Amino acid sequence: xxxxxxxxxxxxxxxxxxxxxxxxxxxxxxxxxxxxxxxxxxxxxxxxxxxxxxxxxxxxxxxxxxxxxxxxxxxxxxxxxxxxxxxxxxxxxxxxxxxxxxxxxxxxxxxxxxxxxxxxxxxxxxxxxxxxxxxxxxxxxxxxxxxxxxxxxxxxxxxxxxxxxxxxxxxxxxxxxxxxxxxxxxxxxxxxxxxxxxxxxxxxxxxxxxxxxxxxxxxxxxxxxxxxxxxxxxxxxxxxxxxxxxxxxxxxxxxxxxxxxxxxxxxxxxxxxxxxxxxxxxxxxxxxxxx
Amino acid sequence: xxxxxxxxxxxxxxxxxxxxxxxxxxxxxxxxxxxxxxxxxxxxxxxxxxxxxxxxxxxxxxxxxxxxxxxxxxxxxxxxxxxxxxxxxxxxxxxxxxxxxxxxxxxxxxxxxxxxxxxxxxxxxxxxxxxxxxxxxxxxxxxxxxxxxxxxxxxxxxxxxxxxxxxxxxxxxxxxxxxxxxxxxxxxxxxxxxxxxxxxxxxxxxxxxxxxxxxxxxxxxxxxxxxxxxxxxxxxxxxxxxxxxxxxxxxxxxxxxxxxxxxxxxxxxxxxxxxxxxxxxxxxxx
Numbered sequence: 001x002x003x004x005x006x007x008x009x010x011x012x013x014x015x016x017x018x019x020x021x022x023x024x025x026x027x028x029x030x031x032x033x034x035x036x037x038x039x040x041x042x043x044x045x046x047x048x049x050x051x052x053x054x055x056x057x058x059x060x061x062x063x064x065x066x067x068x069x070x071x072x073x074x075x076x077x078x079x080x081x082x083x084x085x086x087x088x089x090x091x092x093x094x095x096x097x098x099x100x101x102x103x104x105x106x107x108x109x110x111x112x113x114x115x116x117x118x119x120x121x122x123x124x125x126x127x128x129x130x131x132x133x134x135x136x137x138x139x140x141x142x143x144x145x146x147x148x149x150x151x152x153x154x155x156x157x158x159x160x161x162x163x164x165x166x167x168x169x170x171x172x173x174x175x176x177x178x179x180x181x182x183x184x185x186x187x188x189x190x191x192x193x194x195x196x197x198x199x200x201x202x203x204x205x206x207x208x209x210x211x212x213x214x215x216x217x218x219x220x221x222x223x224x225x226x227x228x229x230x231x232x233x234x235x236x237x238x239x240x241x242x243x244x245x246x247x248x249x250x251x252x253x254x255x256x257x258x259x260x261x262x263x264x265x266x267x268x269x270x271x272x273x274x275x276x277x278x279x280x281x282x283x284x285x286x287x288x289x290x291x
Numbered sequence: 292x293x294x295x296x297x298x299x300x301x302x303x304x305x306x307x308x309x310x311x312x313x314x315x316x317x318x319x320x321x322x323x324x325x326x327x328x329x330x331x332x333x334x335x336x337x338x339x340x341x342x343x344x345x346x347x348x349x350x351x352x353x354x355x356x357x358x359x360x361x362x363x364x365x366x367x368x369x370x371x372x373x374x375x376x377x378x379x380x381x382x383x384x385x386x387x388x389x390x391x392x393x394x395x396x397x398x399x400x401x402x403x404x405x406x407x408x409x410x411x412x413x414x415x416x417x418x419x420x421x422x423x424x425x426x427x428x429x430x431x432x433x434x435x436x437x438x439x440x441x442x443x444x445x446x447x448x449x450x451x452x453x454x455x456x457x458x459x460x461x462x463x464x465x466x467x468x469x470x471x472x473x474x475x476x477x478x479x480x481x482x483x484x485x486x487x488x489x490x491x492x493x494x495x496x497x498x499x500x501x502x503x504x505x506x507x508x509x510x511x512x513x514x515x516x517x518x519x520x521x522x523x524x525x526x527x528x529x530x531x532x533x534x535x536x537x538x539x540x541x542x543x544x545x546x547x548x549x550x551x552x553x554x555x556x557x558x559x560x561x562x563x564x565x566x567x568x569x570x571x572x573x574x575x576x577x
Binding site for chain 1: 337340341342344349350351352353354355356358360362364366368370371375378379380382383384385424428
């Protein structure tokens, strides 16, 4: 399995232009924010202290979540590519078996998703440090790095379920374009979830990436939220709900609740992703006899 | 018997790709599955290597036969070097010795381009690497699905010599599909398949004797008289030549000796595997 993971990583990182465009896809929301949205949003939040820092870290959270989704999807496209070119047939002849092969694709996608999120964090943080003086404490960075792993694992599983019905690379590329475009809205990165119509808000809550984005924001914005809304709970809650720092089910979700929901999504997606492989494995057995 | 199939059948919807195929492959033999495009060769092979499940029938291997497969298209990664490709595949087997890749690259003459990316190799080099990959687990049976399609004649010969050498040196059982008849000519056992059925099987020589007519072309100043004197219908005639298809060489001798004064020249060609193949599968294009 390690050999397969090594192969998948080599194939991903050796395709330099592929890596570049994968990153660019994630950078787009960041660039759009800088060019079109930042000034506008700052104007509407000018009464909030540290508005700049809050908005910068808010954006980092959303963008990291998108990065997790798009880069793991790109990485999983190797699985579809292998199927289409009959590489899978060759790989299944080895002692590895379909189960371990599938797991190796998921592992490499998770590793790639984590690394790419880390790169994005460095780019964005670096930029905001230079322009707005954004700083992050070491414990925050630690928590964020941990969340990156969970975020890519979740995105990988959900994407694996989505692409289980895709058998052609061509179809997958189109799907990638749709996901890349929609992700920014669906996890509430381009626009704060609070200003969306009710239906759209409900839709956002169905997207696993939204919970990841919320958790990122809780970690990244914690310090600034505390100083900005010192003691003013009503204003803080309003802000958190509006900006998708905490998602609203009947009440605003707490930090552990958000994690629990993500855990459930992860378990569900894992079952759905592995289910078909398991079924196929059991059906394919015993068509060849040995004396 | 290394491999045996009984009534092996594969249906795709209403279409029967392989129809009650009975095969017997002995250890160390060289079998060619010969057939036109769409005859069911690759479908048969996919079932034999366990990639697709038969609709009916059984496949029985002698205990724990290890399989090696060279697929029709390339299944190695263009962006990786030859060494990386082979080593990664080798690592996916449980009992492959550490020096296996080095040994195989020596034996198959890959050492000069081990560091080169697979995608940059020539067609013949790629095929040699594909064969090396198929031999990583030291298989008992080597399956090759149209291994020389698209290669030039020199490369085809080289690949062919290599496969024969492997069969001889390692006592390897080789099963290959092809539509090149000269390749099948070298096999111990030829199985002619069409529409999923076995049309004929045996050695190339047996099949030729049974299904390929000998061709006698006679040049004569008097075509009409020659035709009148021979009981057989000619298959083709021009103003000075008559062509007969004959079951045996003896029949040709009879025609030649009996009509000696009428003959100014003749050409005799024994039936080839091509003739047998066309006689068995028809001239229609697929």
